[in-house]
Amino acid sequence: MDVKIKTWLEDILKAITEIEGFLPEEKNFFVFQKDLKTKRAIERNLEIIGEAVSRILKIQSDFHLKNSRKIVDSRNRIIHGYDTVSEEIIWAIVVRDLPKLKNETTQLLAQK
Structure with missing residues (x-):
């Protein structure tokens, strides 16, 4: 795997981890709001x-990363x-899409 791509995948994981740390413990939309x-x-x-993700695609346009x-x-x-x-869109991304992206990114980094 290209060193730059690996670095950007690590950046994605770091950002997801930070988001998880910012979320209210009970993952309550109204608290977040x-x-x-x-x-x-x-x-x-x-x-x-x-x-x-944009930088990864510029280097390798066929890089397989869902969505x-x-x-x-x-x-x-x-x-x-x-x-x-909207806050609802951001919340949906965080609770629905980020866990999937985290798993996918973790798997990609494990492949090296």
């Missing part, structure tokens, strides 16, 4: 994840269409 600092910290880490285009599109929407991103 009221916590501006947590929302912004999670959004920033989603931006990092999207940028890392890679959606990940990059989400990053772009958070950055450029910040006023159209």
